[in-house]
Amino acid sequence: xxxxxxxxxxxxxxxxxxxxxxxxxxxxxxxxxxxxxxxxxxxxxxxxxxxxxxxxxxxxxxxxxxxxxxxxxxxxxxxxxxxxxxxxxxxxxxxxxxxxxxxxxxxxxxxxxxxxxxxxxxxxxxxxxxxxxxxxxxxxxxxxxxxxxxxxxxxxxxxxxxxxxxxxxxxxxxxxxxxxxxxxxxxxxxxxxxxxxxxxxxxxxxxxxxxxxxxxxxxxxxxxxxxxxxxxxxxxxxxxx
Numbered sequence: 299x300x301x302x303x304x305x306x307x308x309x310x311x312x313x314x315x316x317x318x319x320x321x322x323x324x325x326x327x328x329x330x331x332x333x334x335x336x337x338x339x340x341x342x343x344x345x346x347x348x349x350x351x352x353x354x355x356x357x358x359x360x361x362x363x364x365x366x367x368x369x370x371x372x373x374x375x376x377x378x379x380x381x382x383x384x385x386x387x388x389x390x391x392x393x394x395x396x397x398x399x400x401x402x403x404x405x406x407x408x409x410x411x412x413x414x415x416x417x418x419x420x421x422x423x424x425x426x427x428x429x430x431x432x433x434x435x436x437x438x439x440x441x442x443x444x445x446x447x448x449x450x451x452x453x454x455x456x457x458x459x460x461x462x463x464x465x466x467x468x469x470x471x472x473x474x475x476x477x478x479x480x481x482x483x484x485x486x487x488x489x490x491x492x493x494x495x496x497x498x499x500x501x502x503x504x505x506x507x508x509x510x511x512x513x514x515x516x517x518x519x520x521x522x523x524x525x526x527x528x529x530x531x532x533x534x535x536x537x538x539x
Contacts, residue, residue, distance in 0.1 A: 323406040349422040364407040365444035367465040373452025374461035428511025436504030439522040446529035
């Protein structure tokens with residue numbers, strides 16, 4: 299257990315020292331918050347203040363950025379640089395490595411989420427979540443489901459550059475269609491229907507529901523669990539040292 303914690307600590311330090319990873323996890327979400335709210339905290343259709351919708355949306359954005367862009371690129375770079383080949387001579391197993399990578403990158407996402415919540419509360423009057431337990435559960439399941447997809451991408455991508463390109467190719471259409479950037483209240487019906495097919499859509503819905511105090515949808519939570527199990531199992535099966 300101590301060895302696993304040491305691996306997580308090392309990976310977290312490496313992530314913080316990498317300017318690109320630190321920027322995407324910590325600074326970019328704050329830029330997005332400013333862009334979304336620079337016109338003021340006007341209510342969305344339905345009466346929800348813009349900041350109370352934007353911060354939960356960007357929480358899903360942060361998870362997706364860490365899970366789908368930074369995490370798979372790190373794993374693929376390790377394989378490309380033969381770091382994984384050297385790790386094969388150690389007691390490290392794929393599940394242990396995946397777990398350490400997931401925890402380290404999700405800790406970056408936790409920091410990014412905490413920053414947008416603090417800035418939203420201090421600068422824009424963000425209301426406290428009506429159901430903190432619901433928000434935390436939704437955040438964790440979102441991290442598990444999107445993180446599992448990221449691990450699968452990292453297991454399959456032939457190089458760090460390819461993993462970055464594939465991750466960005468999935469991430470940007472997904473955030474715009476799922477409601478992580480554009481509020482679902484302002485989307486057309488066809489756009490919402492397409493966005494509902496993306497793995498990020500249940501994450502956005504669940505976090506926003508928890509923030510608003512709505513009871514969690516069993517179907518939404520179940521979809522995230524199913525994605526985590528299927529993609530995580532696929533990653534372990536496809537893993538190459």
